[in-house]
Amino acid sequence: MIVSLDAIDRNIIRLLRLNGRMPNSELAQQVGLSPSACLRRINNLEASGVIRGYTAIVAGAADEGIIAIVRITLERQTEAYLNRFEAAVRSHPEIQECFLMTGDADYILRASAPSAAAYEAIHKEILSRLPGVVRIHSSIAMRNVLHPVSSSGRLHSGKAR
Structure with a gap:
């Protein structure tokens, strides 16, 4: 289903991506709506499937260790x-995301590990043993630009303070 989004809907989505726990009253003020109108729009975005859920970005191995973006090519x-x-x-819970792709890789995965040695074990014991895999190309992420974590472990917006 294709849903038509106006500028206010896109602004609501942008703000919720930055802070999914933003109080409705604050969100409404920032997008220029009354709280009830803002909540109605959020409910419509959820009901139409545009907003599919909310998540927590958790500090720990997934954010402080190794994040690997892995391109997989299958035999067939x-x-x-x-x-x-x-x-x-x-x-395999070590694999957080898996996308079926067009182009030269069949799948792109996101995997996390607490260290390079732990990722090597994931590569050797999990990825290389997945059925049908003929090629694995891993890239290690240096940092998350959209969800940076400060040295205190707290998520911040990435904007200059």
Whole structure:
């Protein structure tokens, strides 16, 4: 379903991405609506599936260790190969995200580990053993630009203070 978003909807989404726990009264003030009108728009965005949920960005291994962006190429791209690969990926919590792609990689994964040595073990014991995998290309993230974590471990907006 394609949902038409106006400038206010896009602004609500932008602000919620920055702070999903922003009080409705503050959000309403920032987008220029009454609190009830703002809440109605949020409810509509949720009901239409534009906003699919809210999450917490957790400090720990996922943010303070190694984040690897992994491009996977499969031996074949048949439905059976894709289904086997996807089922196997779901059984490994070290893999936080998995995207079926167009282009030269069949999948892009995001995996986390507390250290480079721990990621090496994930690569050797998990990724290389996933069904149908013929090529693995890993890149290590240096820092998260959209969700930076300060040295105190607290999330900040990344804006100059």
